[in-house]
Amino acid sequence: MSAPLLRVEHLGMHFGGLKAVDDVDLDVPEGEITAVIGPNGAGKSTFFNVVSGFCTPTTGRVALNGVDVTGLAPHRIARLGVARTFQTTKLFPEAEVLDNVIIGRRQHTKSNVLDAILRTKRLRTEAAECRERARQALEFAGVLHLEALPVGSIPQEARKRVAIALALVAEPQLLLLDEPAAGINEEETSGLTALIRKVVESGIAVCLVEHKMRMVMDLSDRIVVLNQGKKIAEGTPEEIRGDPTVIDAYLGGSSHA
């Protein structure tokens, strides 16, 4: 059997005495949605930071398609096909929506300073192709009509969709989504759920961190539960729903949204 798209083994990220991620094993297979859930401070975002190269793990390893990528810089990991969004939706401020997404395509271009100064054919072709791809990604995410607006002026839900377009324009193999539905209403959440499903159907594996249980249960093929950095459960939505350890540690019986 070939190696899974993402395999994380014995992963640990310690900040001083705090074990934000503690000996976690996890696989994200191709073509699936794997959710990572857990109460606040469970280490979900830290897990993403390690996988995307923003933090170098204290222990363990991260492998993409069987290749060890532990400790590589974020831009290297991005170029290996891992895209991510951030918990507090990050976009390039002071720029228009289309310009935001264009830069996501930069990793596939080769134009350098000389191309710029000499206005070479390569530069013009690549610039046109970036723009085209960016518009396609915006269309896919349902926000092409906002392309000319400054990102600061568009609503929260649209910002989240633009952030997803920015991640997708690079044509990643794996998309890490950190609480994509935080701070938006129920209707908008179901719209975003549909978008994420469309992403997976297009062949991209998704790793989803989300507190909104409805979305997680609707979308996920597998769910991994973290608590205080440790993996406490793993299984299908049905298995997780009925798991007493999970209900105990995480749902606490009340926050079932």
Added chain:
Amino acid sequence: MRLPPARGVALSLLLLTAILFPLLVDNPYLVSVVITAYVTAIAVYGLDVMLGYTGELSLAQGGFFGIGGYSAGILMATYEVSFWIALPAAVVMTAALGYVIGLAALRTRGDYFAIFTLAVGVMIVIIIERWEGVTGGTDGLIGIPPPSSIGPLRFDSLTAQYYLVLFFLVLTIYVVWSLVNSLVGRTFVAVRNSEELARAVGIDAGKTHQLSFVISAALAGLGGALYAVFLGYIGPAMGGVQMTFMMLVYLMIGGVASLAGPLVGTLLVTGLMQFLQAFAEYQMMALGPILVVVIIFFPKGLAGLAKLLPERWRR
């Protein structure tokens, strides 16, 4: 990426004015003031590449200006190298030094980067002053010849030197314009806007900063070399921290991250300083309040103000 016609016309008019200027103004002193402003503006464009587009304030710009000046000056005065070789050599040497300094300086960001580069600027002056055998120490270096003629083109007159400097200024503006309006410039701006997000989308932020810093240093080197050759003399002051701060003032008043900003700011403030020369000691005192007013009321400088106006008219 083509210029809209209105801007094209405006630019042609500006260029025409610049070309006719020394022919219409029969005042050598004024022409030499403008030449000085042009060469300084070249370095200010460099400052803007790093500050305006990439978002890091380099306070070594005056130092690099000095390095460019001394490199060209020493090559030409001491080793009798032709200007046409000394100029590119000075640019390459400054850029190379910028690369090496960048390796260390760019481990820091923000205030720390500014302070680090300020220290580099101070060190450059100290080295220039102490390395007497080569640089002439605090006395400086005299006897830098004008550029040698190429064919029928001679560069010993003020007007010819004006055109030479204008050529390099236009070249600089073109280079900055083409960078800014390319994927390379987009990459600079992305790193400025959010380094974290830029890295997440696959941009090598370290390399991007390094590239911007080298371009910035190269432009300082070009301006400095032209400055030294034009004056025929160099002293440690031209590489000093005061030079850096003047460049920063030009840029802030003209407007960061705008193509016109560096030139507008440099010309305007240089002109103003000439006007205030009668009150020599109070020059800097007048400049302070002006800078404060500009930063408070027009944070994007005069170029930013000019951008606002047409928008209002259009509505």
